Amino acid sequence: MTFSERVYSVVSKIPAGKVISYKTVALLAGSPGAARAVGTLMKKNPNPFYKKSKHSIPCHRVVPVSGKIGGYAGGTSMKTKLLRREGVEIHDGKIAINSFWKKHN
DNA sequence: TAGCTGACGCAAA
């Protein structure tokens, strides 16, 4: 199991309506300080969520710990729309703290 | 093998 495989595995488990930070993904993937590397992987994402296959990766649900939108291959405005469509609360370009996914719950 | 890059994070200013 490579780092990238673990990352994609974690991201694919994020429930709709919730988000997770790059940092947390890196942590769950077993490499605590690889937040930046996670971003690289999302950009290279081989399975965009809209394919809706069971292997799709909802990369739009991965955001910065700062609560801002962060980047997105299809444009940040698109990323915001997608998140809102799934029920994520975004006010003035900031994601509500309660929208962050917690692995327990 | 050796740099270079970036959808990040954090601390200092």
Add this chain to the structure above:
DNA sequence: ATTTGCGCCAGCT
């Protein structure tokens, strides 16, 4: 509250 600088790590020339 913002902006800037620097460290980070895996992937890609």
